[in-house]
Amino acid sequence: MERLYTMKEASKLLGVTVRTIQRWDKEGKIRCVRTIGGKRRVPESEIKRILGIHEERKIVGYARVSSHTQKDDLERQIELIKRYAKERGWKIEILKDVGSGLKENRRNFQKLLRMVMNREVSKVIIAYPDRLTRFGFKILEEFFKSYGTEIVVINKEEKSPQEELIEDLITIISHFAGKLYGMRSHKYKKVVEGAKKLIQDC
Template identity: 40%
Template sequence: MSKQYRINEFAKRIGRATSTVRRWEREGKLTAKRMPSGHRYFDESDVRTILGGAPERRLTVVYCRVSRAGQKDDLESQIKAMEAYCLAGAIAVDEWIKEVGGGMNFKRKQFLNLLDRIQRGEIDKVLIAHKDRLVRFGFDLLEHLALEHGCELVVVNQETLSPEQEMVEDLLAIVHTFSCRLYGMRKYKKQLQEDYPQTKEPKALLS
């Protein structure tokens, strides 16, 4: 179901003042939809009407990813498996996206571009071999956001195409991040003890 916007939310979504949206309604440029209760609302089709740029036919996209350039064979295996899946299901694919980058990196160029296009209402379906091919963590949130913009994330669940070594590397990266934070907390505790030797700090902080 497409996201529904109240008039003030719709105005914010398209970067206009609420008074401007009301004027467009009076002029016939926009027509608000109504719920059974009578409340007026707008949806993503109205966003596309104002902002433009969305094609009449929305696209089906396959997204394939590996973490490192040295995983060329893994990427090719992933692509071939997805080709076989789409062929077996008679799925017409408009675009294939290949990307090299870590699953914990939310700043991947192709990934961000895909999210932008989903938000613009350009994408109907995104097919991926496994959830972690899109992101290592937070897939449920991305799926919710995609559905809000009328896009379905189709997970083929090809677990064999999710390299175990990548998970190990991602887990080590998490351990490293929290180790650095813990070290910083210890430095902070030590500095407090040096600056205020007579002060009794809460045990939770100084333990």
């Protein structure tokens, strides 16, 4: 997590009085956060911003597949992200996960969140929106934006609300069928294919 300074510590670093920082906070010139006890703290990023210390932030490429059988797809995503970055002259760090987009505890997804919250990342490049998360992409996009991080989607496929709902429904059914029967089982395939057929027939 980002380091937080007390008002006294911040005043020494900035060379101003505590009262001045309090005034800046009221005027919106500095971003302060509150502790559970209601005390003001100044994030390290704000200290650096005011002092004019600019640290180069990383550009991160994130790729994900649901299972180890999709290794080729994972490599395709990574190559696509690398090529996209190279065309723009960007140096990138690649993070990848194997796991459902419904799971928030993916190891490198969690690492990415920590990096974003520490303001270490300027851009996150993904092949498709659902590679980052299956649900709540817009919320995640706004969350990243609040830390100054832009999500760059290489393939933005416009879908109708109905198409999105159908895709979400199939994703949920696939996820829970995999939990119940295993991703490679005959029952799993039967349930998923049955659900797809039922939706198409409606």
